[in-house]
Amino acid sequence: MNATLPAYNFAYLDEQTKRMIRRAILKAVAIPGYQVPFASREMPMPYGWGTGGVQVTASVIGPDDILKVIDQGSDDTTNAVSIRAFFARVANVAVTTKTVEATVIQTRHRIPETPLSEGQILVYQVPIPEPLRFLEPRETETRIMHALEEYGLMHVKLYEDIAQNGHIATTYAYPVKVEGRYVMDPSPIPKFDNPKMDDCPALQLFGAGREQRIYAIPPHTRIESLDFEDHPFRVQEFDRPCGLCGATDVYLDEIVTDDRGGRLFACSDTDYCEERRERAA
Amino acid sequence: MSERILLRLDNVSKSFTNHLRGAVHLPVVDKVGFDVAAGEIVILGGPSGVGKSSILRMIYGNYGIEFGKILMRSSLDSQFVDLAAVSPREVIALRRSTIGYVSQFLRAIPRVSAIDVVAQPLRERGTNADEARDLARALLTRLNLPKALFELPPATFSGGEKQRVNIARGFATSHPILLLDEPTASLDAENRAVVCAMIEEKRENGTAILGIFHDEEVRDRLGGRIVDVSTFSARKAAA
Amino acid sequence: MSEAPLLNATAITKTYGSQIGCENISLDIHEGEVLAIVGESGSGKTTLLNCLAQRLPMTAGRVSYRMRDGTTRDLAGLTEAERRFLMRTDWGFVHQNPADGLRIRVSAGANIGERLMAIGDRHYGQIRETAHDWLSRVEIPGVRIDDRPTAFSGGMRQRLQIARNLVTNPRLVFMDEPTGGLDVSVQARLLDLLRGLVDQLALAAIVVTHDLAVARLLSHRMIVMKGGRVIETGLTDRVLDDPRHPYTQLLVASILEV
Numbered sequence: 001m002n003a004t005l006p007a008y009n010f011a012y013l014d015e016q017t018k019r020m021i022r023r024a025i026l027k028a029v030a031i032p033g034y035q036v037p038f039a040s041r042e043m044p045m046p047y048g049w050g051t052g053g054v055q056v057t058a059s060v061i062g063p064d065d066i067l068k069v070i071d072q073g074s075d076d077t078t079n080a081v082s083i084r085a086f087f088a089r090v091a092n093v094a095v096t097t098k099t100v101e102a103t104v105i106q107t108r109h110r111i112p113e114t115p116l117s118e119g120q121i122l123v124y125q126v127p128i129p130e131p132l133r134f135l136e137p138r139e140t141e142t143r144i145m146h147a148l149e150e151y152g153l154m155h156v157k158l159y160e161d162i163a164q165n166g167h168i169a170t171t172y173a174y175p176v177k178v179e180g181r182y183v184m185d186p187s188p189i190p191k192f193d194n195p196k197m198d199d200c201p202a203l204q205l206f207g208a209g210r211e212q213r214i215y216a217i218p219p220h221t222r223i224e225s226l227d228f229e230d231h232p233f234r235v236q237e238f239d240r241p242c243g244l245c246g247a248t249d250v251y252l253d254e255i256v257t258d259d260r261g262g263r264l265f266a267c268s269d270t271d272y273c274e275e276r277r278e279r280a281a
Numbered sequence: 282m283s284e285r286i287l288l289r290l291d292n293v294s295k296s297f298t299n300h301l302r303g304a305v306h307l308p309v310v311d312k313v314g315f316d317v318a319a320g321e322i323v324i325l326g327g328p329s330g331v332g333k334s335s336i337l338r339m340i341y342g343n344y345g346i347e348f349g350k351i352l353m354r355s356s357l358d359s360q361f362v363d364l365a366a367v368s369p370r371e372v373i374a375l376r377r378s379t380i381g382y383v384s385q386f387l388r389a390i391p392r393v394s395a396i397d398v399v400a401q402p403l404r405e406r407g408t409n410a411d412e413a414r415d416l417a418r419a420l421l422t423r424l425n426l427p428k429a430l431f432e433l434p435p436a437t438f439s440g441g442e443k444q445r446v447n448i449a450r451g452f453a454t455s456h457p458i459l460l461l462d463e464p465t466a467s468l469d470a471e472n473r474a475v476v477c478a479m480i481e482e483k484r485e486n487g488t489a490i491l492g493i494f495h496d497e498e499v500r501d502r503l504g505g506r507i508v509d510v511s512t513f514s515a516r517k518a519a520a
Numbered sequence: 521m522s523e524a525p526l527l528n529a530t531a532i533t534k535t536y537g538s539q540i541g542c543e544n545i546s547l548d549i550h551e552g553e554v555l556a557i558v559g560e561s562g563s564g565k566t567t568l569l570n571c572l573a574q575r576l577p578m579t580a581g582r583v584s585y586r587m588r589d590g591t592t593r594d595l596a597g598l599t600e601a602e603r604r605f606l607m608r609t610d611w612g613f614v615h616q617n618p619a620d621g622l623r624i625r626v627s628a629g630a631n632i633g634e635r636l637m638a639i640g641d642r643h644y645g646q647i648r649e650t651a652h653d654w655l656s657r658v659e660i661p662g663v664r665i666d667d668r669p670t671a672f673s674g675g676m677r678q679r680l681q682i683a684r685n686l687v688t689n690p691r692l693v694f695m696d697e698p699t700g701g702l703d704v705s706v707q708a709r710l711l712d713l714l715r716g717l718v719d720q721l722a723l724a725a726i727v728v729t730h731d732l733a734v735a736r737l738l739s740h741r742m743i744v745m746k747g748g749r750v751i752e753t754g755l756t757d758r759v760l761d762d763p764r765h766p767y768t769q770l771l772v773a774s775i776l777e778v
């Protein structure tokens with residue numbers, strides 16, 4: 001015990017809480033896509049800042065892990081920097097911005113462009129875990145619907161999209177079916193990232209702190225994005241390469257560069273972009 | 282004669298009990314018994330209020346009865362069925378297969394055109410929509426209903442116009458037993474003659490016809506056997 | 521006339537504590553047959569309907585149904601999945617208040633298409649075509665297909681609810697005061713539409729209504745209820761024109777004639 005610092009346990013959470021969360025994670029891994037309730041704790045940050053993801057990370061991280069935290073693909077936004085600093089302090093773990101070096105990656109709203117590999121864990125911060133809530137607000141009812149595989153409503157939502165916009169206009173939090181069974185909300189990642197979840201060698205864990213739910217995609221799980229026969233699922237396409245590294249086939253952010261309408265389209269994944277530029281240099 | 286009978290009433294009694302007036306018992310008819318054979322016209326006679334219309338309604342299943350049998354069959358080689366003893370579903374089936382009824386007043390259905398009112402019973406018996414409407418059009422034309430009215434709902438028609446729609450509806454199908462409740466009451470001489478001709482055609486085709494006709498001229502023309510309902514009047518006995 | 525009924529209810533009782541909802545009610549309904557349940561508020565007619573439709577657990581009694589595969593099942597023995605599947609394929613339920621039976625926040629087309637998508641239809645174009653067809657069958661202009669029910673009049677909403685129920689060609693539809701709360705002229709149009717649909721599709725229907733005119737126009741047979749019990753039953757026009765029970769006589773005598 002250190003007499004001068006408050007007595008934090010390793011990774012902030014007490015061991016009993018971590019065991020409870022790990023049990024929930026094990027159950028989630030055993031039933032891919034199923035939302036497991038857990039007793040979410042008060043964290044030293046407000047809801048909406050990733051309290052679910054932080055609790056999952058805190059429960060799986062060990063002293064030898066190397067942590068990367070991204071927010072919308074970027075390692076250097078407030079949220080990412082704060083969470084990284086939080087774990088560096090309460091768990092004293094090594095941190096990195098490089099996807100290939102990381103063993104645990106906590107993310108908000110993106111999947112890294114660099115393919116993940118076996119042994120890595122991707123932890124998603126989830127605001128609303130229930131994909132059916134849009135049309136069915138009753139939790140009692142949505143649970144029955146999951147239990148009975150009644151997923152017609154998801155297509156009602158997609159139908160509505162096409163009817164109102166001429167195409168499926170849902171571009172993020174695009175619903176997926178996990179291993180042919182549970183329909184899952186992949187958190188607000190762009191649908192561009194949906195194919196990366198399919199057959200991914202890394203373990204994917206989802207934590208919703210306010211909603212007190214954990215769910216998971218074990219490695220090499222089949223993930224299908226829902227669609228219609230005559231309106232098949234498609235990812236976003238960009239008509240230009242990254243303005244910084246020249247990458248095609250990546251998800252781009254639009255950056256305003258000056259006050260005269262100047263715009264730059266650049267990789268949303270900052271680590272990926274830097275790596276490419278370093279290699280080119 | 283008896284092997285030609287399609288309809289037989291046997292010892293039929295009917296009364297009303299009005300519970301809203303201290304359960305006052307109103308006898309209508311008592312021990313009614315008569316037959317109607319295929320190809321025969323039988324006319325119910327007697328002063329008004331004696332129970333003629335009630336008898337037709339009893340045969341149609343619209344009024345229940347206390348005693349007796351109402352035997353009917355759809356053809357000369359089929360079994361008699363006692364309408365008074367069968368379930369509501371079977372009454373509906375008998376209405377479809379065996380008994381046709383032209384009531385005194387047309388019960389208008391909102392928004393349904395005259396031609397469809399007439400075609401409906403045909404369609405219920407399986408005739409396709411176009412054929413049923415063609416037949417309905419022919420009947421309404423024969424009854425001199427103005428063509429402009431064919432596609433209008435009869436709710437706003439005059440009494441005579443409604444009556445002709447009602448007659449066309451009753452005559453469209455070929456039920457083996459046909460009940461007619463004063464079909465000519467509100468018609469002019471020309472249309473009365475048309476209706477008489479239609480009734481005669483039904484008789485020639487072997488339909489058993491039971492009717493109420495107040496008009497002497499019609500009665501004379503049809504020349505059917507008259508059954509005097511006042512002999513069954515329960516009121517007389519009660520008085 | 522010996523064919524087995526579509527639905528059979530035997531000795532249905534529903535109590536709310538010591539209060540009787542409905543008591544010892546038995547009935548049959550056959551394919552293509554319309555049964556009206558009439559009575560005043562509190563007579564137990566809606567309780568009975570909800571028990572028959574498996575929306576309310578019964579205190580006693582049993583309901584059996586001849587499924588599409590021809591087997592007759594005691595509905596208490598269905599799994600939850602089977603029960604829900606039955607309710608959204610072979611059955612329909614039309615609520616008095618269309619908002620209870622519609623998804624108010626999605627378009628008319630999606631409301632009609634929902635049942636199709638629930639049973640696995642995954643072709644947008646075909647779902648939309650079917651929705652279009654049903655809109656015209658319930659007399660809603662096709663151009664309204666992408667409008668939400670919130671933009672519809674009461675009569676249109678009720679017609680949309682009916683279309684949404686009929687899209688899977690159910691054999692049995694439960695209706696709870698389908699014309700209640702509508703203006704008289706709108707009521708007449710809806711009744712006529714219902715009559716036509718019931719006829720064309722050879723639907724069986726159980727219709728709860730306090731309006732004897734609705735019962736006369738739509739139903740073949742009727743049941744009169746009072747205090748949770750059946751007091752008179754029979755052919756609709758027979759019950760209305762020759763009522764036996766004092767209460768039925770009172771009901772019939774209370775109709776205003778126009």
